[in-house]
Amino acid sequence: MELITITQYVMLFAPFVACSNGVVQVNVAIHITCVPILLFTGIALASNTPAFVNLPNALQIENLPPNLGTIAAVVYSTFYILLEPVAGALIAPLIIAGAAWANHLLATYGTSVNYWFAGIHVVSWLAQFVGHGAFERRAPALLDNLVQALLLAPLFVWMEVLFFFGYRPELKARYDENVEKEIAAFKAQKGKTAK
Numbered sequence: 001m002e003l004i005t006i007t008q009y010v011m012l013f014a015p016f017v018a019c020s021n022g023v024v025q026v027n028v029a030i031h032i033t034c035v036p037i038l039l040f041t042g043i044a045l046a047s048n049t050p051a052f053v054n055l056p057n058a059l060q061i062e063n064l065p066p067n068l069g070t071i072a073a074v075v076y077s078t079f080y081i082l083l084e085p086v087a088g089a090l091i092a093p094l095i096i097a098g099a100a101w102a103n104h105l106l107a108t109y110g111t112s113v114n115y116w117f118a119g120i121h122v123v124s125w126l127a128q129f130v131g132h133g134a135f136e137r138r139a140p141a142l143l144d145n146l147v148q149a150l151l152l153a154p155l156f157v158w159m160e161v162l163f164f165f166g167y168r169p170e171l172k173a174r175y176d177e178n179v180e181k182e183i184a185a186f187k188a189q190k191g192k193t194a195k
Helices: 006-012 014-018 021-046 068-083 085-136 146-164 169-194
Strands: none
Touching: 021 068, 021 085, 021 146, 068 085, 068 146, 085 146, 146 169
8 A cells, every 4th residue: 555645645635625615714723623622532532442562661651551542643643754754743742642641631530531532522523513514515524535534634734734834835835726626616516506
């Protein structure tokens, strides 16, 4: 299996951004808020699993037992570094720190903290669905491609933040050009179905 380039990856999201047309900023704000929360609470809920192996003391890292949450954080971080080394290296410590914090909260407060994790997770999903329905008037990407939505969306949101601060302007320009093409195609398709 061949990994896609960051350019190919970013261009995957052009159709989804294009569909939001005049309300891109509202939907981007919803995504920038909710997607990291979904990643964190998902990792936190996965951290309820027991450690898969008992590591020797020399290999143990406080608040990062080898449970499903920690392993998911390492997989996400590694994948993002492979896709986009600089952006991935910037977000990887945040993802790992999120797993450590989740494990710390579970160790400190026990499983009662899961009610908070689950509640925040559900509210974030609901906000995403409301954003898609109210502002995009289309089904969320989750329904189009589950892997893309769950694995790549956090990196896409991170790239949006980095683009805002001037990261890789040449990639942002190509991305914006692709979004404009998708908007034109979306409007043309919408015009055909309205007739």
